[in-house]
Amino acid sequence: MNRSVAVGLFVLIGFALFTAGLFLIGNRHEAFQKHLTLYTEFADLSGLAKGSKVEVGGMDAGRIEEISIPNSPSSKFRVRFRIIDTFRGLVRKDSVASITTAGLVGDTYLSVGPGSSASPSAVPNSTLGSKEPIELADLVGQAKGTIADVDxxxxxxxxxxxxxxxxxxxxxxxxxxxxxxxxxxxxxxxxxxxxxxxxxxxxxxxxxxxxxxxxxxxxxxxxxxxxxxxxxxxxxxxxxSIPQKIDDVLVSVRDAASNLDSTTKAVQTTIAELTQPDEHGVAAGVNLRDAISNVSTATGNMAEDSEALKHNLLTRGFFRKRGYYTLTNISPAVYRRDRLSASPGNHRSWLGTDQLFHQASNGTEELSSAGKELIDQELAKYGDAVVSHPIMVEGYSAGTNTVEKIETSRARAILVRNYILSRFHLESMSVGAVALDDQPPKGAGRTTWNGVSIVLLSRAR
CATH class of the missing domain: 1.10.287 (Helix Hairpins)
Known part of the structure; x- marks a missing residue:
């Protein structure tokens, strides 16, 4: 019995050691962690091989999984590598991969630089930009030529x-x-x-x-x-040490050219992604134009529907109580029929043409300085009610031609409305303008007028 127990304990201890070793080896090779698979391309691998380590920001982050050999001299080696998922926040679309050597004769590995905060995170299986390695032999050859020139x-x-x-x-x-x-x-x-x-x-x-x-x-x-x-x-x-200084200048120029090439490739990739067609073969510009057209149609339909609800017998009271009724586009016929236009509770200011306007150099009417002061004086009588009550500017013209009366009365109403909006900083939907030829609404107190009437409505519409 004691021997059986010893054998059992030995087996259990051996199994525990085997499991611990397996776990340590798997953890060493990141076998039990979630990974992000990415790609990059190089014209020259410079000794980079399958299984080489990958660093992100100078820290071990993954391994090279596979290297695809190009099928033509103009193509590049396609490198597939994976990194631990915890480094996902550092790897962005504008991150650049480069081949680096540990010291002068150390192992070759892949280094991925952290991207910028403004760039989105790299998605799985996406291709990062690359920076071609600089061969030491080329630098030595150039340095020899430079030294020969200096000699x-x-x-x-x-x-x-x-x-x-x-x-x-x-x-x-x-x-x-x-x-x-x-x-x-x-x-x-x-x-x-x-x-x-x-x-x-x-x-x-x-x-x-x-x-x-x-x-x-x-x-x-x-x-x-x-x-x-x-x-x-x-x-x-x-x-x-002239040769050393010249060699340092050459390295700096080469690095600047490599960075410019990486930036150009990143811009080209972004443009290609934005302009490529969708799964139905439709170009991005066509999709964008159709989307804008659909949005414009939808907003137009919503405006028409809301305007219809405002005038509906069952719902117009709801809109009036909540201030959705606007005075900006009310027609003269609707305004004359509305009982609020001639309500006894309205405050009216009748201002004649000669008090408000003078003729400009181009022959049109414009508000005079005296007219602006008169409008300020009239509205100042109402105090805070100017802000809390809707205002309607009625335009009148005493001409003989019907078309001319409509144009003139409308122009006068708009001139005064625009001045009130800019002078008192009111909301445009609470100040309206309506052209009434030369006939005020019934019950307004006058049968004809030539000028403008500023009406402070007695309650919210």
Whole structure:
């Protein structure tokens, strides 16, 4: 019995260790986690292989699952990889995948850069933009060419400096010969040889000769300093790390060109997605135009239906109580029949044409400054009621031609309505304008008028 128990415990412990090892190995290879599958494409893999790791933002996030070989030189290797679902928030549509090497001789892996916050998250099985790898051999070759050019430049500079040094040596030799000649002349002068020797007794001449000798020595010293500076210039050019600086500039230019290429591809992909046809083969522009047309038709139908409900016998009371009744498009016939137009509780201001308008330079009527002040004075009498009650501007014209009376009365009503709206900042639906020719509604207190009547309605319509 004890032996059976020991065997059982041994089997259980072995099974537990096997399960724990399986779990650890699966967890190591992310076998029990949810993944997001994505694609990218490269013209050159640079050693990237199936099973290579994938990093997102510098952190291990997944593995390369498969690499599809292109069927033509113009095509690219299509790389399928997966990442842990927790990195989904970092991978966006504008994320760029690149092939990176750990150090100079380390393993090659796929690096995915986090996208921008404004871009949507990458959907499963979508293709990310890529950045082609930069081969070290190409950089070394370019660096060798650059170094060769710099070496040639330094050689030319050395030749030029050698030539300058030779010319300086000739000049120095000439200067030395001149000094020797000057010494001979001075010696002769001191010995009193020739007529010039007599000048030695003249203090001014002796002083002038001394200054000439001092200046000659100064010129010689300056020539030596110039030669030393030239040699220092040659040494400085040779000691500077010019090849390394030029190589850094080339790498920066190459990276900028690669980023521009990735951006161009992303823009092209977005345009292609927006303009591609739907499942029925209809272009995106046609679908957008049809959608706008349908929305316009629907809103027009809704406006017509709501307007019909406003005038329906059963529902117009509901709209009147809730302020849905608008005065902006009421017709003269409906306005004359409405009992509110001639209600005794209305406040009316009768303003004549000569009080409100004057003729503009183009021959049309416009509100005068005195007319605007008169309108302000009339509405100021009603206080807060101007804001809480609807206002109707009735336009009148005393002309003989019916068409002319309609046009003139309407133009006058609209001019005054627009001024009231802008002056008192009222809602457009609560201020109306109606053209009534020259005949006010029955019960308004007048049988004819030429000008405008501002009516403050006694209750909400």
């Amino acid at each position: 040639e430049t330094v050689k030319n500079a050395n030749g030029l400096l050698t030539s300058v040094g030779g010319n300086l040596n000739v000049t120095l030799g000439t200067a030395r010969g001149t000094l020797i000649d000057v010494d001979d002349v001075v010696g002769g002068l001191k010995r009193g040889e020739g007529p010039a020797g007599m000048l030695l007794h003249d203090p001014e001449v002796a002083s002038s000769i001394r200054r000439t000798i001092a200046n000659t020595e100064q010129v010689t010293s300056s020539l030596r300093i110039t030669a030393d500076q030239t040699n220092a210039l040659v040494n400085d050019v040779s000691s500077r």
